[in-house]
Amino acid sequence: MKVKLASSYGFCFGVKRAIKIAEGYENSATMGPLIHNQNETDRLQNDYNVGLYRELTDVKPKDTIIIRTHGIPRADLKELKSKDAKVINATCPFVTTPQQIVKKMSEKEYSILIFGDEEHPEVKGVKSYGKDQEDVHVILEPEELNNIRFKYDKIATVAQTTKKKEIYLQIVNELILKNKEVRVFNTICDATFENQDAARDISKEVDVMVVIGGKNSSNTKQLHSICLENCENSYLIENASELNKFWFDNKKLCGITAGASTPDWIIQQVVDSIEKY
Amino acid sequence: MKVKLASSYGFCFGVKRAIKIAEGYENSATMGPLIHNQNETDRLQNDYNVGLYRELTDVKPKDTIIIRTHGIPRADLKELKSKDAKVINATCPFVTTPQQIVKKMSEKEYSILIFGDEEHPEVKGVKSYGKDQEDVHVILEPEELNNIRFKYDKIATVAQTTKKKEIYLQIVNELILKNKEVRVFNTICDATFENQDAARDISKEVDVMVVIGGKNSSNTKQLHSICLENCENSYLIENASELNKFWFDNKKLCGITAGASTPDWIIQQVVDSIEKY
Numbered sequence: 001m002k003v004k005l006a007s008s009y010g011f012c013f014g015v016k017r018a019i020k021i022a023e024g025y026e027n028s029a030t031m032g033p034l035i036h037n038q039n040e041t042d043r044l045q046n047d048y049n050v051g052l053y054r055e056l057t058d059v060k061p062k063d064t065i066i067i068r069t070h071g072i073p074r075a076d077l078k079e080l081k082s083k084d085a086k087v088i089n090a091t092c093p094f095v096t097t098p099q100q101i102v103k104k105m106s107e108k109e110y111s112i113l114i115f116g117d118e119e120h121p122e123v124k125g126v127k128s129y130g131k132d133q134e135d136v137h138v139i140l141e142p143e144e145l146n147n148i149r150f151k152y153d154k155i156a157t158v159a160q161t162t163k164k165k166e167i168y169l170q171i172v173n174e175l176i177l178k179n180k181e182v183r184v185f186n187t188i189c190d191a192t193f194e195n196q197d198a199a200r201d202i203s204k205e206v207d208v209m210v211v212i213g214g215k216n217s218s219n220t221k222q223l224h225s226i227c228l229e230n231c232e233n234s235y236l237i238e239n240a241s242e243l244n245k246f247w248f249d250n251k252k253l254c255g256i257t258a259g260a261s262t263p264d265w266i267i268q269q270v271v272d273s274i275e276k277y
Numbered sequence: 278m279k280v281k282l283a284s285s286y287g288f289c290f291g292v293k294r295a296i297k298i299a300e301g302y303e304n305s306a307t308m309g310p311l312i313h314n315q316n317e318t319d320r321l322q323n324d325y326n327v328g329l330y331r332e333l334t335d336v337k338p339k340d341t342i343i344i345r346t347h348g349i350p351r352a353d354l355k356e357l358k359s360k361d362a363k364v365i366n367a368t369c370p371f372v373t374t375p376q377q378i379v380k381k382m383s384e385k386e387y388s389i390l391i392f393g394d395e396e397h398p399e400v401k402g403v404k405s406y407g408k409d410q411e412d413v414h415v416i417l418e419p420e421e422l423n424n425i426r427f428k429y430d431k432i433a434t435v436a437q438t439t440k441k442k443e444i445y446l447q448i449v450n451e452l453i454l455k456n457k458e459v460r461v462f463n464t465i466c467d468a469t470f471e472n473q474d475a476a477r478d479i480s481k482e483v484d485v486m487v488v489i490g491g492k493n494s495s496n497t498k499q500l501h502s503i504c505l506e507n508c509e510n511s512y513l514i515e516n517a518s519e520l521n522k523f524w525f526d527n528k529k530l531c532g533i534t535a536g537a538s539t540p541d542w543i544i545q546q547v548v549d550s551i552e553k554y
Contacts, residue, residue, distance in 0.1 A: 169450045176449065176461050177442065184449075184459045 213259025490536025
């Protein structure tokens with residue numbers, strides 16, 4: 001069976017980078033799970049003794065602590081350093097940038113608007129870099145602007161989300177009409193959309209499609225549904241053991257994509273198995 | 278006949294201010310016509326001996342030169358000063374602001390985009406304040422963005438036009454998606470829209486409407502057509518001599534508005550005449 005990989009799939013740039021960093025620090029611990037994939041966190045634990053801390057109180061002096069892609073709030077970073085831990089920063093550059101923008105702009109007396117979900121750890125981290133926390137506002141919908149009182153008529157805005165750009169632009173447009181100056185920093189992370197676009201493309205040219213990822217993962221399920229639109233023989237599996245050889249009967253080309261939490265080695269096992277059919 | 282004036286009509290803030298300034302400098306000359314209304318420029322000439330220069334070459338040493346609301350290009354201002362003329366700046370603050378923004382932002386290495394008409398004198402003036410004239414771009418439609426190569430991926434943008442805000446936002450949205458940072462300065466002049474909104478409101482509550490302004494003036498014609506939508510008895514006149522008393526037969530309330538080049542004293546003559554019916 002001939003196999004073709006989507007032009008973009010699986011881990012994003014930031015996660016790949018963080019795993020590489022973690023592999024370089026044996027006997028360390030990540031602050032929160034590096035990735036939502038148990039196989040991969042087990043691998044890091046078994047091969048590199050990279051453990052997992054869930055609370056700052058878990059940290060002991062001289063620990064080597066890896067900050068995951070999401071980043072952490074400024075106060076937490078300070079506390080880590082005060083505990084005399086060695087801090088390894090694997091924050092995704094796409095998160096570090098908005099952190100620094102929020103810091104700089106709030107120091108220059110701009111009110112801050114973050115497009116994102118207040119509950120997400122990366123948003124909490126970015127927000128924490130604002131000088132005046134009362135004047136850093138986080139919203140997901142344009143309607144929420146009505147409830148905000150900005151301190152200044154100069155607004156700086158960043159996007160920290162994988163949500164639709166169109167909604168961000170709606171928010172920005174309202175800001176422009178009501179304020180003297182709006183500084184829009186394009187910090188939207190395209191990774192999710194890149195995997196989706198690539199899945200759409202490849203599913204049009206193959207006669208069977210395999211999507212690898214967690215069955216409860218919303219981004220994997222979305223990839224599967226995009227593939228089904230173009231290729232009725234699209235299957236969602238978590239790993240190679242779930243493959244069914246009948247799927248490939250009388251088929252010529254199998255396309256592969258994978259959710260954002262699926263490690264390359266799981267994908268490779270699937271590819272190897274399909275190629276044997 | 279009872280008369281009611283629209284809540285906003287006639288000269289905008291900037292023109293009123295410029296005329297006031299011109300009246301304070303007898304025996305001066307304006308660089309280009311202060312306003313497109315011959316009656317008003319005649320009045321300034323007759324009452325204050327404020328003349329009119331059309332070319333820089335007209336200027337003689339020790340002349341007092343009034344810069345009109347539109348502003349002038351930086352090089353022209355320099356030339357005026359080199360001729361030892363006394364320069365009185367009546368540039369509208371809504372034009373001075375984008376001039377200064379373009380200056381400051383281009384010095385900070387932002388590419389500049391001006392939403393406006395390249396042929397308009399105020400746009401020429403604003404553009405001239407850019408440090409690198411090759412990197413100051415003037416457009417009226419989003420499609421024109423395709424032909425632009427910005428020097429930087431940081432763009433500062435100002436609006437110098439009375440065109441629709443919606444089109445400006447479309448342009449800004451495209452910029453946001455393609456650049457690292459977009460600084461949007463809300464410099465849109467609302468004067469035209471204020472007169473239009475006020476004409477719409479008042480024409481709904483009167484039974485006869487008089488619009489005063491040049492019959493060739495596009496902004497006056499637009500006011501007239503807005504009034505006709507709500508009040509079929511809407512008449513466009515240039516001055517009180519064109520009033521027809523039959524228009525007011527059996528009418529109770531007459532609304533008044535005026536184009537952006539119609540001086541108050543012409544409006545007052547019309548009001549006085551109608552009140553006598």
